[in-house]
Amino acid sequence: xxxxxIVKEVSAFIDGELEEATQAExxxxxxxxxxxxxYVDTVRKTxxxxxxxxxxxxxxxxxxxxxYAKIAIKLKKKKRQPAAKTxxxxxxxxxxxx
Amino acid sequence: xxxxxxxxxxxxxxxxxxxxxxxxxxxxxRIYNVAWRxxxxxxxxxxxxxxxxxxALDKLEQFDGRxxxxxxxxxxxxxxxxxxxxxxxxxxxxxxxxxxxxVEELRSRELIDWSADPSRKLLRRELQQVMDQAIDxxxxxxxxxxxxxxxxxxxxxxxxKVLGITPNNVKVRLLRARLFLREQLDQYFHEHEPAQVKx
Numbered sequence: 001x002x003x004x005x006i007v008k009e010v011s012a013f014i015d016g017e018l019e020e021a022t023q024a025e026x027x028x029x030x031x032x033x034x035x036x037x038x039y040v041d042t043v044r045k046t047x048x049x050x051x052x053x054x055x056x057x058x059x060x061x062x063x064x065x066x067x068y069a070k071i072a073i074k075l076k077k078k079k080r081q082p083a084a085k086t087x088x089x090x091x092x093x094x095x096x097x098x
Numbered sequence: 099x100x101x102x103x104x105x106x107x108x109x110x111x112x113x114x115x116x117x118x119x120x121x122x123x124x125x126x127x128r129i130y131n132v133a134w135r136x137x138x139x140x141x142x143x144x145x146x147x148x149x150x151x152x153x154a155l156d157k158l159e160q161f162d163g164r165x166x167x168x169x170x171x172x173x174x175x176x177x178x179x180x181x182x183x184x185x186x187x188x189x190x191x192x193x194x195x196x197x198x199x200x201v202e203e204l205r206s207r208e209l210i211d212w213s214a215d216p217s218r219k220l221l222r223r224e225l226q227q228v229m230d231q232a233i234d235x236x237x238x239x240x241x242x243x244x245x246x247x248x249x250x251x252x253x254x255x256x257x258x259k260v261l262g263i264t265p266n267n268v269k270v271r272l273l274r275a276r277l278f279l280r281e282q283l284d285q286y287f288h289e290h291e292p293a294q295v296k297x
Binding site: 003004007008009010011012015017035038039041042043044045046047049050051053054056057058059060063064066067068070071072074075078079 | 113115118119122126127130131134135140144147148151152155201204205209210211212213214215226229233244248249254269272273276277279280283284
C-alpha cells in the first residue's frame, strides 16, 4: 500500500509538506524500495531539469525601453485626464445654464 | 515573497514618475520571467509585461495593500498571460485533458532510473524539444501552478494568493503537473536511453 501512497503523495513528499510521522514513514519505505526510490528521484529530476532549462531570462534592453516609453505616455494621459474632466464638466454646466 | 514598502503608494497614485520608475525597476525582471515562462515566447512576454504595468497603473486605486505589490503584480501578470495564452490556443488547438497513468499501470511497468542523468545532457536539442512540447501540452491551470511553484519559487501559500485558489488546490494541481511532465520525460528516456538502471 505504501507504493500507492508514494505515487499519490510524491509531490508533498518531495516538498516535505506531509505530517512529520508520514514523511518519516514514507522516507523509510523509499530507502528500502528501489521502484519507489526511482519514482521519487525521477520526479525530482523532472523539476531540476526544468529549473535548469528555464533559468531566468533577462528582459532585453530594447523591450525595457519600450516599456518605459509606454508608461511615460500613460502617465502623461493620466495627468491630463483630471484636467480634461474638469473642463468637460465646466463646459457642460455652462451649456445647461444657457 | 518580499514586501516592498519602499514603493510609496500615495506617490504612485499621484502618478509620480520616480515612484513608477522604481516600481518598474524593482519588479519588471520577475514579471517578464513569469510571463515568459507561461507564454514561452519573447514577444508575447514583452506585450504581457507592458499590459501588466499599464493595468496596474490603471487599477492602483483598487490595490488595498493587504498583499505585497509583487503578489498583486504577479496576479495581474498571470491573468494577462493566461488571456494571451487562451487567445493563442484558440487559434491553434484546444487543450488536451491531462492523462496520467494509474498506480496499477505504473506498478506493472519497467522503471528506468534516469534521475542520475547529468544536466549537461540537457544540451541535447532533442530532450529540450521534448521538454518544450510537454510543457506546451500542459493545460493552463496546471502549467501556471508549475511555473509559480517550481520555476518562480513561490510557496504554496503565495501561489494560492496569486491565483485565488485554496492551498490544497495548488498542491493537487502541482502534483498533476509534475507527474504529467515526468511521464513525458520518462517516455523519452525509455526510447532514447535504454542503458539506464532498471528496476
